[in-house]
Amino acid sequence: MAATAGWPAVAEPTAHAAALAGGVNVLRRGTLLLSAGELPAELRPDAVVVVGRPTLSRGVRRLLGTAPVYAVDDEARWTDPQHLVTQVRDWLGLEDMSWVEGVDTEWLSAWRQADTNAQTAVDKLLGEQGWPTGLQLAADLVEALPSGANLMVGSSNPIRDVDLVADPRSDLGVYANRGVAGIDGNTSTAAGIALATGRPTYALVGDVTFLHDLNGLLVGPPERRPDLTVVVHNDDGGGIFTLLEQGAAEHQRAFERVFGTPHDADLAALCAGYRVEHVLAADREAFRSALRPAPGLRVVEVRGSRSLLRDLHARLRAAVGEALS
Ligand SMILES: Cc1ncc(C[n+]2csc(CCOP(=O)(O)OP(=O)(O)O)c2C)c(N)n1
Known part of the structure; x- marks a missing residue:
């Protein structure tokens, strides 16, 4: 219609x-x-x-x-x-x-x-930023995925970053847990999608979301391993909250402890504990090549920062507002 x-x-x-x-x-x-x-x-x-x-x-x-x-x-x-x-x-x-x-x-x-x-x-604004921003990562990931793949997009900023700047594709199966938009169980959901569909599956999650469902990486020896690549945008805490009211300058003093919740966790060591391959993608090239389809379970970590997020999103809205006027 x-x-x-x-x-x-x-x-x-x-x-x-x-x-x-x-x-x-x-x-x-x-x-x-x-x-x-x-x-x-x-x-x-x-x-x-x-x-x-x-x-x-x-x-x-x-x-x-x-x-x-x-x-x-x-x-x-x-x-x-x-x-x-x-x-x-x-x-x-x-x-x-x-x-x-x-x-x-x-x-x-x-x-x-x-x-x-x-x-x-x-494009102009994101092109002027250093890599990675969560926005650029989302756009790059969606662009790089092989046709027919699944993408499970984690709650919080990942799904919103994809929504804001990734190009819509008709040849991907995109999934998200939007019931109550929990950050729990996101890796497990992605593993389930990979096992149920038998298609190469990717997940994009924040670090807190990843830590919340770390046991989603645990596959017992007799079990089938999913063909799943989990991309973790590690900005050491909850980036989304910097974009909400509590991220305003006047709440700065209490913000990190209550909302930012930095953890300084060593994701490579955690993955090693689960015998899951871990790749730290330090630049765009490394990120793209880490996404090439490969069987089994692996984690691709990309380290980012929360500090300029609020400003970047404000500039993004302003740039689009200007383009509309
Ligand atoms: C089970 C559950 N607990 C708490 C929340 C509240 N919550 C929403 S986003 C978020 C932080 C997520 O941080 P991260 O996964 O690193 O993603 P980012 O915000 O950096 O994109 C939290 C704790 C939630 N949605 N679900």
Whole structure:
């Protein structure tokens, strides 16, 4: 329906493949376009159709407060914490096109142009940063994955980084635990996906998430080992909290102890304890070559920093806002 009506779509990474396969116009930088401030008048929608439960972005949530919301959900009890939904349907099909007053091709073109402008601004800004940032890592990983692979994206920043800057691909199976978005069990989930599908599987997780489910690396000798590469973005603590209200300068004194939670854990030694191969990828080249498909279980650690994260995200939103104006 979205494809036929010419509506632009903002899809979370777990929905990319299905949306693209259905011919939907998935925006490459959709979340960023919605997170950069007020939408210019020519892009504002008359209505928003929500399929499923968006969990990742405040920008998306903000959009839902600006126009009537039609929810499509196959459950009798849909999720609508903001109480914004105007109508719930279990399906939206071509017969519903009779509601649509013609196809406004100019509107889709305007969104596409904004998307391209945002893309250019994002590429420029990220290109100016040292490697790695979590954002660059997410984009590089998704770009490098072999066709047909699975990607399990960890909670916290990894799934959001993929959502913000990685290019949507139709040939990957993207998974995430978005029920209550826990950082628990993420490696185990990825191992389960690898074993159940028999396809090369990759996970992108933060260091705290990795430590939380360290036992996910434990495979008893008689058990089948998953073909799983776990990429750990190790910024020594919870990076996401620097991006939230508590990451503001006035809370700095208590921040590290309560939210940053640095641990200084030696991931190589921990992996050795589980007899799991560990690679420390110190630069982009090493990272790319560590991702080449190989059987078995391995961990690729990339060390990053949380210190400039808040500033980088602010500059990213500002750059996209400028590209929109
Ligand atoms: C089981 C569980 N405990 C606590 C949390 C709260 N929480 C959300 S993100 C996060 C920190 C995650 O840090 P890390 O995995 O290093 O990722 P980063 O924030 O650096 O991207 C925590 C503790 C949670 N989501 N789930």
